[in-house]
Amino acid sequence: MSKTNNQHTGYAKLIDCWSPPPEAGEPIGCVATTYTFSPVFFEEDCLSRFLKMESDPNNDGSIFIFEREEKMASVECISVLVDQHYCKGARNLRWDIISARIPKAIMHAKISILYWSNLVRVIVGSANLTEEGYRKNQEIFGSLDFQEGSDIPVAVLKSILDFLKEMVDRCTNSPDQPEVRRWHNFITNIEKRARNWGRIEPYRGGKDIRIYPLLIGTEKPNLFDQVRNYWNEASSRPPEDAWITSPFFDPPDSSNIPAKRIWEVLNQRGMACVCYYVRAVDNKDEKQLIINAPESLLKSVPNKRSSVKIRFTRLTEMFDTKETREFRPLHMKSIWFQNDEWVLYVIGSSNFTTSGTGVGSTANFEANIVYMASRAQNKAAVNVLEKSSLSKSNKDDLVIDEYTVWDRQENEDERDSECLTLLPSVFDYAIYGRNDQIGAFVRFHFGSQDLPKGFSILQKDGKEVFYDERKWMEDGKLLEVTLKWKYDLSPSGFNVIWDGAKNSSWWPVNIESASALPPLPELKDIPLEILMAILTSARPLHQVIGVWLKKKQQFNKPDVVTDPRKKVDTTKFLFQRTRQISWVLRSLKERLERPFYTVESLQWRLRGPIGVLALIQTILREGKSEGEKAFLVAEIVLELGRINPKEDAPKSLKREEVIEELHKIIREIRETILPHIQISDDLINTYLSKAFRESLK
Template sequence: MKKGHRAIFKKNSARLLDMWSGEEEFGRPLGCVTTSFTFDAELFEEQCLARFLSIQSNPNESTKAYLVEREDKLSQCFACVLVDLAHAAPDRSLRWNLLPVTLPRGGVLHAKLTLLVWENCIRVLIGSANLSEPGYRRNQEVMAALDFGQQDNPPPELLKQCVKFLDRVRSFAPGYGRKDSGPQFALKIFLDSIELRATKLPAAEKMDAECALISLVPGGVSVVEQLRELWKGPAPDQAWVLSPFFDKDQQASVTAASFAGLLTLRGERLVTFTAPGVYLAGGTLQIDAPQSLKQTSHPSLEHAFSIVQQRFDVDGKEQDRALHAKSVWLERDGRALYMIGSSNFTAAGLGLHPRHNIELNVAYLIKDCTSQFGKLCSQSWPPEESLDDLEGVLFLTGQKDSAENPDAPLLPGAFGLALFDAQGGRLELEVGENAPPTFEVFSKEGNSLLDAASWLRDGKQKIVVIPWEDKRPPSSLEVRWQEVDRGECTAKWVVNVADMSALPPPDELGSLTLAELMEILTSARPLHEVVVRILERRKKNDLGATIEIDPHKKVDTSQYLLRRMRRVAQALEGMRERLQQPVGFTEALRWRLRGPIGPIALARRLSEEDPDGAAFMITEVATTLSEVQWRPLGSLGKSGVTVEVVETLRELQKLATKASAPSGLAKYVRASFKELLK
């Protein structure tokens, strides 16, 4: 049996953020869903989503341009993050959903899975990196990227399994089973559309390796047992484990013994543990692994160790690059199984503890380690230093797994889905019967919204409705309650949105005049560039130019009717082109129809600023809308488009008939809408 370590051919590295960028042939982005243990909302929005949506503006250079472009592109794309409750971000844009996950029997959401969906491709990312600055910018991580398109696909069954896994994960988040609105309802529709696409993918072509998911969910099979079932032929005689975290003290040797059961029972066997390491002052070598791993569970079993350095010279400067990758390599007679993903080498990470985590890994069955694919897999293992002599090596004890529950109190499970209804101007708060006997819910500004006394007085309502008058919607609330051991506890309660299309637009888009709106619709430049130009012009006017106050004079009604019609016709053509772009889900369609640069907004501006011609012009808006050649994608079908368009036409009808008009014109308006709505 070969002793020592597999050869490292060369370091294979890439920028993880680049994985979020699509190719031109992928088409328009439709949506994404991702899971993480720790989470940085700013990184997700300004780096990950920015690449996925191809956002060009930089928030550090032009905040207004970024806000407008983000609003425009996020309104057309579904985005959802499932994150462990302990790390749910209280402050974020409400244009994407955030679902905190809690496992009732213990353990944490530790899986790192991302699905990026474009028109012509679905990319699956499975790895070790959390959606955080260290995970995506500094740590040594490992990630698998699987692209599902029209050719050269991995097995479509893998994509279906990812959808099934996400559906299981979301069952531990608030609002599961809700079938009318909200983040869970939207996520289910999105996942269903991915599963439907998976059924239409061509079968996978033969490759140098088979690929399989190794998932760990409550009530499921352990990672060790899944590896045993996946391995074909005589059991492996060598194993390499890469992990930044291990169980504490003696429990680590128990976990190692369970893992060693994967190896052959005959002859010599070797398990090599690769962990973070550092040379201390005086030359002592420290390895971040427990001393108990030096003990083996059988005389024929040998344990070896190697370290991965965490400080590197980058352009003449030493930088920390913490090891966070997790991998397992099993080998025998030139065949191998290589697993990468989120599972640390702990009982909770491998499913060897009753209160284990939710984890996700991907395993490759490599037929020939010397093949091109086998070498590529080998290259993803970080450079390591073998410890041939353990004399004087300092092993750590009492090490804490990064996925252990934090000391800070978690929001009690009785506080379920907090939903903001922008149309109704209200909050809907789910409160279970097992709520703490003493609690109070506050807004971010410190205003009391609900307390235990009023909740009890009103009969322990499962859904408490609270009017919301503030112009700014809440992204989180604060809950305070009492516990016997801790006294007063505080935690954030994440708020999601019932219908994102009803969210108020940024001030930069909500205050557009008719002339400015038509300028946007007739421009070939990106929306955010035109809006910034308008804002700069406003600023110049504020500094000295005379501004017309009377809104009736903002449109030059002294011009001939033909000229006015030409301007509106150009704007309507721009509106038509915008509406005819592919659209992937209902909320995106609603935003196009009812958002700040849609037909409803244009009609309202016509009513306010050009009342004499509003009836006729709004009828032209409706006619243009009825002639749009829609391109629904994803979960949005033609029938769904028809429902929304008809409702919009009815709103336009109300605005047109309400506008003053001569009897002949009024008759024309009524007849036109009767024809459009039949």
């Protein structure tokens, strides 16, 4: 799809929408919702584009790992709300996965909110966050850009953000879950920063293409009522025709409410027509026409109305390329309404089913966008919308007779064998954290003491019991259990089994806070000389780290000194380090005076593996004397106090916010680092005390 007037129209690669335009600015964070999900695809394809990654996971190895760590650690929030039936997979705990646990219905909306410092992009469509959805299926999507001067109503953004908050509250057990708080805080920040990014005044006339959200869920109007309301805002005459594209329909033995309700939107007197675009196969041997739809669609024509008709049109099969002829399964969902004055186009996640359109007792969570244009005043917009509709170009009407076979495909809601066994809701949420008392830990929250009999929580591919009913009963049937985590790798989830369960269920784990995550093994105990070289380099940090990691691998060859510190003459270390530290301090000051667009990116510079604290801890580890340690720490503290953040850049942290964080880390150094320096030299002690006083003025 090509980008025109702050929106994507026509044809395009959906994955390209995750790449920011040149003016977008720095990545701040993203949240998304999906039904089926691939963590690997999301992390390596979607996030790498959103974060503007320079390295490649397949070719750059450890360089990619460090760049990903640095950039993920610098954003406010990365989170995906996934329907509970598909919420599984190993992942980097830098981003959250939230299981959408909805009784009877499913979380079927496909929304992605990508926030850079100068732009918020909203993607709504039919594609799940999987490789199939983004690269193989026939899908449809709309991409809306909100920024200063945007002509899309800011009310559209507000409605979708409110919907995201509502969904996560209805889909989770507790507002106290850390991942739920992060979700809410991030959306609230978008609302504050982008509250004027878009059109304020209401639509008038037909010169503008009208854009509306069409969101379905608990206590929301159904699809047909919302369409009718939007149509009536523009036209006094109802639409006369509707074209429906949906890969899935209600079961053959159902009353097929959507097929009946569609007629209520159309012209009630005179001509009206509903056309279904369907997959159809000719069985020449049997002289049969096999249609992938239920016969109830044909029987939905209103009684006593001879002026209405129903048509079935064959969808042209799509292939990947002319050379490979790889078939592209239909997964797009859309409805086109029109009369001779207006067109209205609904695209998004709603299948033409009772739960998908929200007309039954239980509605899925669905997300769609409505585009509406005047034929007389905006022919260009009408043409663009028609081109984006795969079905509108198709004219192959099917002849329905006694040889027609109705072969409705299984509904998307009828989950396949890849679905998980659902985790009982009493297993509330699981958190990975860290504290000074026990170090790394896992905390389980239970909704009540009514846990399933014989339950076990397994790790390491379901082969090792981490916690079970026996231990829980010994602990006193607590609703909150904190267990020490003794392993190097942090867990992304646990398998849960219980008596009578056919298969295990997946219990995803999220972090309590970013401080819980251990540093990458490659970045542990970096030698001081290497750390100083990294901090003073003008090249991007991940490139410098990559060079060092390659050299580190070379040191591991036979007959080569494996400790790079042993290759350095340390006899004159104090003088060398004093000279080198001046370069480091200048570099630190320069980096910390640049604009920061998130608190997380500032914290990475202060507390990350190559930040201020890492530098001080390395000095304490490698210093040759207590006097040297104290002197270098004092120099760093003084430099922190001299930092003068630049005047506020647009959308960046305020100067006062940066200074406050600098003072926090100076006090942290004084309280946690200073006691480890034992020195009897009064002069150096006086110099060190003076450094802390001056830096906190």
